[in-house]
Amino acid sequence: MTGSRNGVLELAVLGSLHENPLHGYELRKRLNTLLGMFRAFSYGSLYPCLKGLLTDGLIVEEEPPDDVVLGRRSKIVYKLTAEGKERLQELLTQAGPSSWEDESFGIHFAFFRHTEAEVRLRILEGRRSRLEERMENVRTALARTRERLDSYTLELQRHGLESVEREVRWLNELINTERAQADKSQSERDKRPDSDE
Amino acid sequence: MTGSRNGVLELAVLGSLHENPLHGYELRKRLNTLLGMFRAFSYGSLYPCLKGLLTDGLIVEEEPPDDVVLGRRSKIVYKLTAEGKERLQELLTQAGPSSWEDESFGIHFAFFRHTEAEVRLRILEGRRSRLEERMENVRTALARTRERLDSYTLELQRHGLESVEREVRWLNELINTERAQADKSQSERDKRPDSDE
DNA sequence: GAGCGATGTATCGAGCTGATACATCTGAAG
DNA sequence: CTTCAGATGTATCAGCTCGATACATCGCTC
Known part of the structure; x- marks a missing residue:
């Protein structure tokens, strides 16, 4: 190296x-x-x-x-x-x-096709926590701010937060899909342990 | 300087x-x-x-x-x-x-309170064209791509495009609001050219 | 046969990030 | 009362990236 x-x-x-x-x-x-x-x-x-x-x-x-x-x-x-x-x-x-x-x-997401299901899940969940953590920080920082903010700044905050919330929802859907698929293929394996197709 | x-x-x-x-x-x-x-x-x-x-x-x-x-x-x-x-x-x-x-x-948006109405409008419109231009580039680049993309890559594209479309809609709303306010204060000035209150 | 835009490789200065160092202040725990 | 941790506070540096730029070739058209 x-x-x-x-x-x-x-x-x-x-x-x-x-x-x-x-x-x-x-x-x-x-x-x-x-x-x-x-x-x-x-x-x-x-x-x-x-x-x-x-x-x-x-x-x-x-x-x-x-x-x-x-x-x-x-x-x-x-x-x-x-x-x-x-x-x-x-x-x-x-x-x-x-x-x-x-x-x-x-980048990681773009190559998910070549990534193991378990790793995919951990990355999606990690991304989600990252975003949630960031939202939390912004919210508490905002709450600690004494002075009221003007309407433009507030609108910017609102829009930013909303965008991130949407990304979190997107991640949730992806995670659910991944989990469903994992369960499905798991039960497939359970039902017919050595047949394939 | x-x-x-x-x-x-x-x-x-x-x-x-x-x-x-x-x-x-x-x-x-x-x-x-x-x-x-x-x-x-x-x-x-x-x-x-x-x-x-x-x-x-x-x-x-x-x-x-x-x-x-x-x-x-x-x-x-x-x-x-x-x-x-x-x-x-x-x-x-x-x-x-x-x-x-x-x-x-x-940054510019965050200080809009101190920015003239006309400049605000031009910045919002500039931002919008920028995003539309970018979407256009992505779409044509995507259309030119021969090989079909896997479902993860497609989902990434879809999500990205959707996010940007949402930001464009947000900008549209802001622009309309700005325009309405400009018109309103313009007609105020027309109606009573020298009274204030 | 020349002009032009796309293709193609490559580098550089300016400037940013993330890490790190180090000092002080505050409050809580022992 | 002391000590220790964590927030506050100033500051720098190596390493990396961006945007610009340079330069050459290809294929196309006029």
């Missing part, structure tokens, strides 16, 4: 490259599409990250097919190595503050 | 100090309460900003009342100078990208 990279970015890159090899420009567009309204990565962080992953042997430059060998070297396509896949699995297994903070939750 | 400070932070600090003098710690808490769920400033940006404002003469350290003179020097209370107030007015008059981006919109 040479470089101590940004975690979030590392997951984003490894996760994207796992689906199929990409070059920098493409990678950036894809990530920013994937994350939609949540986040945008810049080259200033992407390229250093790729460089670090290269030196750590988690990714390699892909050889172009033989017939294009003629000195052309414009795109640099990266793909995962075995170590890279291992590292990705490791990252996908972690559920901790670094997976439910604002900047990172979106 | 010695330092080219961060604009947003500058507005935040000058605006807060305009309401009443504060010291660093208090200033930070107040700002983070004010902005609720939107933003949090750190000391690493606050103190350098205060330093810059000091050297530019926009704020000064307030003298403690005489009876506490005895060498005690723990708190450093800052207050606006005349130049600082002028600069604040200037910042409050500007409506531009720097007032409707994610990081800055909240």
Whole structure:
């Protein structure tokens, strides 16, 4: 482990490259599409990250097919190595503050398809507590504030709180769905312990 | 103008100090309460900003009342100078990208009480176009994506888009309210051009 | 055959975050 | 009365990220 990279970015890159090899420009567009309204990565962080992953042997430059060998070297396509896949699995297994903070939750969620059900649940619940904790802080800070706030400030607070409450409800739905699925597949296993399909 | 400070932070600090003098710690808490769920400033940006404002003469350290003179020097209370107030007015008059981006919109909104009606409208409309533009980008990027996305990614997109749509509706309401008030006070002025009460 | 916008790699200065250090004040527990 | 914990308070730093910028190539049109 040479470089101590940004975690979030590392997951984003490894996760994207796992689906199929990409070059920098493409990678950036894809990530920013994937994350939609949540986040945008810049080259200033992407390229250093790729460089670090290269030196750590988690990714390699892909050889172009033989017939294009003629000195052309414009795109640099990266793909995962075995170590890279291992590292990705490791990252996908972690559920901790670094997976439910604002900047990172979106990435982790976007790769839920590759994440174990139990880890998914812990991340969703962690995110929910994080938001609830934040609301609690705001509410008590607000209550301690002596001076009345003007109507614009109040409206801003109200809107902010409402947005977060909505996200919590969204998380609740997701958590319920996850639990239902877990129960279902559990009882499937109970009913017919060794048949599949 | 010695330092080219961060604009947003500058507005935040000058605006807060305009309401009443504060010291660093208090200033930070107040700002983070004010902005609720939107933003949090750190000391690493606050103190350098205060330093810059000091050297530019926009704020000064307030003298403690005489009876506490005895060498005690723990708190450093800052207050606006005349130049600082002028600069604040200037910042409050500007409506531009720097007032409707994610990081800055909240601050500008929080000080709308001190902002002219016309500027308020332009900022709200600018914010709205910004969000609509972003949604447009995401939608076309999504349409261009060949490969179908898995259900988690889709759900993330859906949630993100919905959140932004909600914010646009919120902005619409605010804009309507502002317009109605502007019309009302306009017709007041028309009806009785020189009476006040 | 030249002009142009999209594609593509890469770097840099400015500025922010999160951590950390350190001092003081207050109140509660022993 | 002392001591200890936690809030208050000022301040800095390494590491990282953003936004701008530079520069080259590709494919397209006029």
